[in-house]
Amino acid sequence: MLHRLLAYVLSTKTNPVIIPGEAILGIEAMAAGIAAPGRTILNVVTGPYGRNFGRWLERGGAKVVEVRSSWDDVITVDQVAAMMDKHKPDALALVQAEAVTGGTNPIREIAALARESQIITVVDSVSAVGAEPLLMDEWGLDLVAIGAQKALAGPNGVSAIGISERGWEFIASNPHAPRGSILSLLDLQHVHVEAAKGRIPANIPSLEARALIESLQRIEAEGLEAVCRRHRLASASAIAGLQALGLEPWQKRSSNYSPIVTTVRIPPQNARLRLEQPMGIVAPGDGDLRGSLLRINHFGVNAAADSVAEAMTTLAERLEQDPADAIAAVKAVWSCE
Numbered sequence: 001m002l003h004r005l006l007a008y009v010l011s012t013k014t015n016p017v018i019i020p021g022e023a024i025l026g027i028e029a030m031a032a033g034i035a036a037p038g039r040t041i042l043n044v045v046t047g048p049y050g051r052n053f054g055r056w057l058e059r060g061g062a063k064v065v066e067v068r069s070s071w072d073d074v075i076t077v078d079q080v081a082a083m084m085d086k087h088k089p090d091a092l093a094l095v096q097a098e099a100v101t102g103g104t105n106p107i108r109e110i111a112a113l114a115r116e117s118q119i120i121t122v123v124d125s126v127s128a129v130g131a132e133p134l135l136m137d138e139w140g141l142d143l144v145a146i147g148a149q150k151a152l153a154g155p156n157g158v159s160a161i162g163i164s165e166r167g168w169e170f171i172a173s174n175p176h177a178p179r180g181s182i183l184s185l186l187d188l189q190h191v192h193v194e195a196a197k198g199r200i201p202a203n204i205p206s207l208e209a210r211a212l213i214e215s216l217q218r219i220e221a222e223g224l225e226a227v228c229r230r231h232r233l234a235s236a237s238a239i240a241g242l243q244a245l246g247l248e249p250w251q252k253r254s255s256n257y258s259p260i261v262t263t264v265r266i267p268p269q270n271a272r273l274r275l276e277q278p279m280g281i282v283a284p285g286d287g288d289l290r291g292s293l294l295r296i297n298h299f300g301v302n303a304a305a306d307s308v309a310e311a312m313t314t315l316a317e318r319l320e321q322d323p324a325d326a327i328a329a330v331k332a333v334w335s336c337e
């Protein structure tokens, strides 16, 4: 049941591996499973999750080549293509959407490039799954980490990784891939093969797994496309509301906007928008970005007109403005739903 639902949200025919912990455990396990001395991995860094992934790859002894964007932008296909030509990597790693910066990378095109060159693709799709297209098999992705705590409105205590046949071969052929370790995907594969069909494997926290099944059943009932559309409308309506308030998105280009989080540029010298703590779904920037941007976390149950409208009211109050135009702009985007 759980495997089938996870395969549904990943759009894959393969059997996803259930990770007995929060999504970061699975992401670290992916890095440990693929990294080895003698392997070159091209790592796309458009925010902190990508940067951290590179550190884990280095710890595993891989030669890590970075291709970067500024954090108010995403990577371009040309940048990735140039680095692939130059370094001939064995694998390409990227974060599909960076929740911290509000940017989403052009993964479909990047995956096509990687497929042409037959290199392994490793993707952190935790903040993308459910909110934007994620077609693991069609795009030929090899390792894909997902979690339910963002767009899927589920628990954060178990997560999953989709792994293609090629992905398994890439890990199994790595003598440095952990075995006999909580970071071992190979061990987890074994557990899953052993587990009787339809039962939650004994190593998976069972209450979290039950909560995950329930949340994924709700997603299936609503339909993945409808959930995705709801997130896209949340993003479009947040942008429309910001413009009505005279504010700017943090991301430079509209094609970058992530459907789960809209980031708002804090104008220089604007002390009113410097939040100390979250107010509803409006939150200060994480880490170094505090003071530069605000996040509007319109994901999961908050991918909804009312939540986005409330965020506009919060911002308008901080700016001592009337929120009416911004709320009308938000409602207009949702008016055909």
Ligand SMILES: *Cc1c(COP(=O)(O)O)cnc(C)c1O
Pocket: 022, 023, 024, 049, 095, 097, 098, 099, 100, 124, 125, 126, 127, 147, 150
């Ligand atoms: C949210 C998220 C994760 C999960 O990490 P937490 O910070 O522990 O919630 C991983 N990767 C990305 C890109 C995320 O947005």
